[in-house]
Amino acid sequence: MEENDDKTMNYPIITKDYKAGAVILAAGDYPKNEIPLCILNNAEYVCCCDNAAVTYIKNGNIPDVIVGDCDSLPKEFKEKYSDKLKVEVEQEFNDLTKATRFCISKGYKDIVYIGATGKREDHTLGNISLIVWYMQEFGIYPIMVTDYGYFVTAKGLNKFGSFKGQQVSIYNLDCKKINGTGFDWPTYAYQWIWQGTLNQATGNEFELDADGSYLVYRTFDAKDKL
Template sequence: MNINNKDNNKEGRTPHIPSEYPYVPSDHPHAPSEHPHVPSDHPHVPSNHPHVPSEHSVRLSPPSEGLGEVSSQGLGEVPSHSPFSAVILAAGDFPNHVLPLRILRTAKNLIVCDGALEELLDYEIAPTAVVGDGDSLSEELKQRYAHIYHPISEQEFNDLTKATLFARSHLKMDASTHTRPRFCYLGATGKREDHTLGNISLMLYYYRQLAIDPVMITDYGYFVAASGSMRFASYPGQQVSIFNATCKELSSSGLKWDIYPFSELWQGTLNEALSSEFTVHADGDYLLYRTHKV
């Protein structure tokens, strides 16, 4: 795995971005009208699969995965512009992997939980907004960033959700486009384990309740929330874990071990992709995790 330490990454030296990230097909209902990396002959899963309604084929993977280019030579680099409506930086372990660091530098809307601001400034990256209850901010930083600091004192939601709700309401993403905004979450794992587990589980909440397509990227892999039967880009040997939320029917093709309607979180972990894509056949919601390419 290509991880650079903090000192090596401060200047944005990212010569190669890991190449396993899938694309957004142009016919996906949430995809941009033009996408430069979509092959015209991408196959569809047969519509007669037992878990796929006969009137349509399996949907392609969520648009939150539009991180790079797919080609016969593998995926290219993360584009110079961010494919996300918003990037939210939490106050967990600051990312070291070149991919999340590149995303931080190219984000057009970078919303920072207040506890992450000081470390972000070490990289000389300017946030769009700082959100939180202010307990983690020094008075000096509160004054210096008063023009973009948005204190939210209520305690019903954690800072990650406060930042998400702020982005949804203040960046005018609920408008008339009727498309799901794509949010990327960084720095949301590490440190306290209860915070990590809570932040990961919030991906499904944002997907179902806030109509967001979220992707959480760590130094080791990435989570996406999904619903129903979907096809996911991959690579041979990629480690895959699936966490069932509401599925009563759950199976797969293209994975080393077929999946089933898991009743425990651990049951869907430590699977493996066999080729450049795999399919999950489902009738409900689930979280899917894939590792970065080594």
């Protein structure tokens, strides 16, 4: 993301060419879509959450670090990759947060999360909500990429790269106003999660002006291709 002179942010379209500083790979569904796979393969630094390392290595890769309580890793695996393990046994925070703190300690603020959705629905919901907490607690602007699109966290006035027909969902967190331009349907400070879903971009950019924090989801494909 790029910060403008007035402290607003420009959120680019995420493509397979996006170069992440760090990718945190969680143990949800391993990506199949070309875009998250390319981002994962081209990342400067790959941090696996605990058991996600097993799948990552089975796919022919070696992570830079494996972070978590490591209780689900086979003994032989832990012995073989002992030089990659960063074991954190405290249970107040989950492995995604432990991995985030570790990447931040290494100087990474441009963090992309992959494999954080799928499998258990409670983990999916928890992980999506966590990236908002990371923005507020750690001062970073995470990106969570799935096989279908990507979530970003935002606050205040921002511009988002888009294209005609892109499906956009906006989730109000603590806003009393959300004014948007570049959409098929008007935006407002939604009271319920479902109210901000399934809007649609009209061109190559949309803007959101809010008095608080919000979450934005954008699809990779236009509606007629989904």
